[in-house]
Amino acid sequence: MIKSATLDFPMQGLRQRITPPANCLDLNVRELWDARELLYFFVWRDLKVRYKQTAIGALWAILQPFLTMLVFSLFFGRLAHIPSDGLPHSVFYYSALLAWIYFSTALQHATNTMVENQRVITKVYFPRLLLPLASVTSGLVDLGFGFIVFLGMLLYYHIQPGSAILLVPVFLLLAILTALGVGVWLSALNAIYRDVRYVVPFLIQFWMFASPVAYPSSLVPERWRWLYGLNPMAGVVEGFRWSLTGHGQPPSLLLGVSAGMVSILLVGGVLYFSKVEGTIADVL
Amino acid sequence: MSDVVIRAENLGKRYHLGERERYLALRDLLARAMSAPARFLIPEGHQRNGHHKNGARSHIWALRDACLEVRRGEVVGLIGRNGAGKSTLLKILSRITKPTTGSADIFGRVGSLLEVGTGFHPELTGSENIYLCGAILGMSKREIKQKFDEIVAFAEVEKFLSTPVKHYSSGMYVRLAFSVAAHLEPEVLLVDEVLAVGDASFQKKCLGKMGQVSHEGRTIVFVSHNMAAVKALCNRAILMGDGAVIASGTVADVVDDYLLGAASEASVKEWRDPALAPGNESLRLSYIRIVSAEGKPVIDIDSGADIEIGLENFRQNINLGFNVRVSNSEGVLVFVSHHRLSPDNDSRCGFYRAKCRIPGHLLNAGCYSVDLGVNKDQRYSLLRLESVVSFEVENTATGRGANMGVAPGVVRPLLSWCHSFEEKPSYKEESSWVKVVGQTERVCRP
Numbered sequence: 001m002i003k004s005a006t007l008d009f010p011m012q013g014l015r016q017r018i019t020p021p022a023n024c025l026d027l028n029v030r031e032l033w034d035a036r037e038l039l040y041f042f043v044w045r046d047l048k049v050r051y052k053q054t055a056i057g058a059l060w061a062i063l064q065p066f067l068t069m070l071v072f073s074l075f076f077g078r079l080a081h082i083p084s085d086g087l088p089h090s091v092f093y094y095s096a097l098l099a100w101i102y103f104s105t106a107l108q109h110a111t112n113t114m115v116e117n118q119r120v121i122t123k124v125y126f127p128r129l130l131l132p133l134a135s136v137t138s139g140l141v142d143l144g145f146g147f148i149v150f151l152g153m154l155l156y157y158h159i160q161p162g163s164a165i166l167l168v169p170v171f172l173l174l175a176i177l178t179a180l181g182v183g184v185w186l187s188a189l190n191a192i193y194r195d196v197r198y199v200v201p202f203l204i205q206f207w208m209f210a211s212p213v214a215y216p217s218s219l220v221p222e223r224w225r226w227l228y229g230l231n232p233m234a235g236v237v238e239g240f241r242w243s244l245t246g247h248g249q250p251p252s253l254l255l256g257v258s259a260g261m262v263s264i265l266l267v268g269g270v271l272y273f274s275k276v277e278g279t280i281a282d283v284l
Numbered sequence: 285m286s287d288v289v290i291r292a293e294n295l296g297k298r299y300h301l302g303e304r305e306r307y308l309a310l311r312d313l314l315a316r317a318m319s320a321p322a323r324f325l326i327p328e329g330h331q332r333n334g335h336h337k338n339g340a341r342s343h344i345w346a347l348r349d350a351c352l353e354v355r356r357g358e359v360v361g362l363i364g365r366n367g368a369g370k371s372t373l374l375k376i377l378s379r380i381t382k383p384t385t386g387s388a389d390i391f392g393r394v395g396s397l398l399e400v401g402t403g404f405h406p407e408l409t410g411s412e413n414i415y416l417c418g419a420i421l422g423m424s425k426r427e428i429k430q431k432f433d434e435i436v437a438f439a440e441v442e443k444f445l446s447t448p449v450k451h452y453s454s455g456m457y458v459r460l461a462f463s464v465a466a467h468l469e470p471e472v473l474l475v476d477e478v479l480a481v482g483d484a485s486f487q488k489k490c491l492g493k494m495g496q497v498s499h500e501g502r503t504i505v506f507v508s509h510n511m512a513a514v515k516a517l518c519n520r521a522i523l524m525g526d527g528a529v530i531a532s533g534t535v536a537d538v539v540d541d542y543l544l545g546a547a548s549e550a551s552v553k554e555w556r557d558p559a560l561a562p563g564n565e566s567l568r569l570s571y572i573r574i575v576s577a578e579g580k581p582v583i584d585i586d587s588g589a590d591i592e593i594g595l596e597n598f599r600q601n602i603n604l605g606f607n608v609r610v611s612n613s614e615g616v617l618v619f620v621s622h623h624r625l626s627p628d629n630d631s632r633c634g635f636y637r638a639k640c641r642i643p644g645h646l647l648n649a650g651c652y653s654v655d656l657g658v659n660k661d662q663r664y665s666l667l668r669l670e671s672v673v674s675f676e677v678e679n680t681a682t683g684r685g686a687n688m689g690v691a692p693g694v695v696r697p698l699l700s701w702c703h704s705f706e707e708k709p710s711y712k713e714e715s716s717w718v719k720v721v722g723q724t725e726r727v728c729r730p
Contacts, residue, residue: 014393015391017389018292018377018379018382018383018387018388019382019383019387020386037419037424037425038420041416041419041425045405045408053407120420123398123402124396124398124402124421125380125394125396126420279381281375281380
């Protein structure tokens with residue numbers, strides 16, 4: 001097709017075909033790649049706007065996990081005596097919260113992104129997948145700030161992470177893909193059914209208790225561990241804690257199940273997204 | 285070599301009624317799921333006209349079997365009434381939404397301008413928004429960087445580049461937004477009615493920019509209700525109605541076609557059936573028409589218009605009269621005109637016909653509505669009809685030269701000016717702070 005087009009129209013190589021929405025997958029990966037600069041601009045906009053007109057600006061990126069950590073240490077650690085794998089409570093919670101807060105904000109952001117950008121979506125074309133992609137990408141900067149604080153905490157408590165810290169990028173990638181997989185689903189669904197927006201806060205709350213954020217996964221009985229792993233964030237959170245501190249359990253089986261689950265979520269999400277993408281401007 | 289840039293075949297777009305205005309909630313989905321078994325029983329073909337059992341339409345074809353071809357370098361004006369499918373067609377061609385049926389091919393990079401300020405974020409500064417908006421419209425970062433100064437100069441906002449655009453005046457906002465869009469350089473440009481922004485001088489600048497773009501040999505599809513602009517910019521026009529392409533051809537032909545159809549609908553009211561005619565025990569209206577004078581098909585600034593009123597009177601020997609109030613689309617009363625049918629208390633039962641001429645070069649271009657009041661003794665109202673007819677005065681270039689925008693003002697008289705010129709001012713030179721230098725240039729002297 002493209003070859004004949006270039007023969008007929010030697011001055012131009014680009015041909016765009018507009019057809020009714022297909023039933024099968026029509027994800028245009030090349031188009032997505034060509035639009036990477038726009039992805040950069042979307043992320044840049046999110047970052048620029050996020051802490052505009054706040055008194056302490058990006059300090060919020062540090063305060064959010066830090067204050068949550070204080071609350072958790074007090075109630076779950078001091079008062080409820082939940083075991084912490086031999087780590088100081090603050091380090092135990094903070095290492096998990098780093099991953100969890102990234103995930104939950106990215107998810108909330110992704111859910112609303114199509115609706116928030118409806119004016120742009122209904123007026124100009126670009127690969128819509130860029131929006132949820134930008135949502136999960138811009139959260140990484142906050143995660144970076146939070147990480148700096150974590151390094152300070154490691155120094156303070158004289159904790160030496162082992163060589164497992166080299167695996168942090170793997171768990172980070174898994175966290176990104178989980179956020180993207182679920183975020184893509186929710187962003188498309190929220191564009192069509194606004195109910196999603198009200199469900200997501202509860203979803204996130206339940207999900208946190210289904211992940212080893214406030215407790216170690218060793219509390220989960222061995223024979224239910226595989227089922228627990230169906231929650232991809234279980235592997236991510238436990239993995240974060242283990243690779244950052246060297247304490248806890250290397251999430252072996254858990255990680256395998258989680259990775260499988262993420263793949264299913266992501267592929268399914270992208271399929272669904274590309275199916276509704278073509279007419280999403282009509283329902284926004 | 286064929287040089288078709290846009291080729292659309294049988295494009296159709298169906299909207300479910302209500303879907304566009306109101307978003308779906310889960311309960312709608314549940315309701316639809318409940319009724320789904322019933323719908324399976326009816327073959328798809330029978331649902332095509334979109335009627336439910338109770339007769340309500342469930343969907344509407346905003347675009348139906350639209351075919352068009354645009355060649356390289358053509359500037360095509362897409363005209364038609366509201367709801368004719370122009371914007372839907374543009375949305376499909378710019379890939380914002382997909383068609384329900386048919387297909388289209390576009391060869392070359394497409395840029396679409398469906399709104400001024402797409403992607404602007406109020407919290408970001410002017411220069412940040414130039415980058416953001418440019419990127420969203422499809423420019424690369426390098427391209428924006430190259431044109432940055434040009435964009436800023438065109439928008440005349442140099443001093444406010446580091447101010448968040450939420451603090452901009454609406455004029456500055458629009459200027460900046462248009463300026464970014466105007467510097468987009470795609471091979472195919474799709475433009476919706478976005479030129480009607482800013483003040484008159486900026487509008488002129490925008491139209492000039494559009495004209496310049498079209499001379500560069502790029503292909504433009506331009507949706508507009510401004511017929512003067514279409515006539516000036518386009519070399520072909522396509523008329524749409526009810527979602528289909530009705531006519532395509534030279535601008536002059538198609539525009540006249542359109543205006544003729546659009547004009548006669550609201551501006552002529554005739555009641556053949558007395559039972560339906562507005563009236564009471566005193567009188568009954570039989571017709572009121574606003575038609576263009578001099579046999580022209582449309583009312584424009586040059587032609588003026590005739591008002592024709594026919595009424596049936598039932599009361600004898602009264603002082604019968606009426607007044608006509610003409611207001612513009614902003615609700616400003618432009619003028620009131622009285623006429624007495626029987627000033628000497630000698631009205632008779634039967635038909636009165638009255639006619640008058642609104643001269644050319646009086647009303648400005650725009651839409652007008654007409655109120656009619658019939659009265660007795662010029663005081664007691666017998667019948668009042670608000671907005672009984674409406675009419676549109678089309679813009680012409682008379683007295684406006686190259687500027688095809690609509691001139692501001694309620695009226696647009698064609699005034700004859702006279703002027704004189706002298707080499708030196710006639711008043712005493714030494715006391716003057718104004719001096720004529722050369723031919724026409726004037727400078728201030730401290």
